[in-house]
Amino acid sequence: MPHTLTLAPPFNLESALAKVRAAEDAWNSQDADRIAQAYxxxxxxxxxxxxxxxxxxxVEFLTQKWRREFDYRLAKSLWAFTDDRIAVRFQYEYRLANGEWYRAYGNENWEFGADGLMCRxxxxxxxxxxxxxxxxFTWPSGSPRPAVGFEIEELR
Known part of the structure; x- marks a missing residue:
């Protein structure tokens, strides 16, 4: 029987890593409607x-976000997980309309329902x-992060 990866609880290392990457790819698409379907x-x-x-x-929050944050690119990394929770650390870069660039550093805590949708x-x-x-982070805006070369190991 072929191995099928389910991105719903209970998470194991493989499914938690895949869930983080799926979230990162969705956010990098900057498609607010697509992203909202994961919640x-x-x-x-x-x-x-x-x-x-x-x-x-x-959808409203994300739409407003990307009206002021241009050239957005995000990288997420799994920090920890349990059966129905995942913690990630992330960095993203963006430019304001005035040309100023920023890197955002952060942590997220996620809680999932049995259906795999994020409830918190x-x-x-x-x-x-x-x-x-x-x-x-210089890959094309709106595209997934390449698998190699843009990791977030260095926190500076």
Whole structure:
């Protein structure tokens, strides 16, 4: 019988890693409607100082985010997992309309329902101004991160 990977709880190392990569790829697409489908209809978020509930608010939040954050590129890394929870660390880079570049560093805690949809997301994020020459994430915007060469091991 062929091995089938299920991205729903209970997670093991393989499925947790795949869930993190699937989330990263979706966010890098910058397709708010696609991303919202990974969350339960009543999903609750804390993102920095904002609180979001449900798919409609998720779409609105992400749409606003990418109206001000240009050239967005994200890399996520599995930090820890249990049967129905995953913790990740991440970095992303973006440019403001005035040309200033930033790298955001953060951690997320995710909780999933039995159906594999995320029902809770808590994100703590800090932004650091960077010079354009310090950018690390230079693959084409809107595309998945290449498998090699853009890891987030260095936290500077």
């Amino acid at each position: 339960s209809v009543d999903s609750e978020w804390r993102n920095r100082d904002q609180f979001v509930r449900g798919r409609d608010q998720i 997301r808590e994100a703590s994020i800090n932004d650091v101004a960077i010079d354009v020459s310090s950018r690390k």
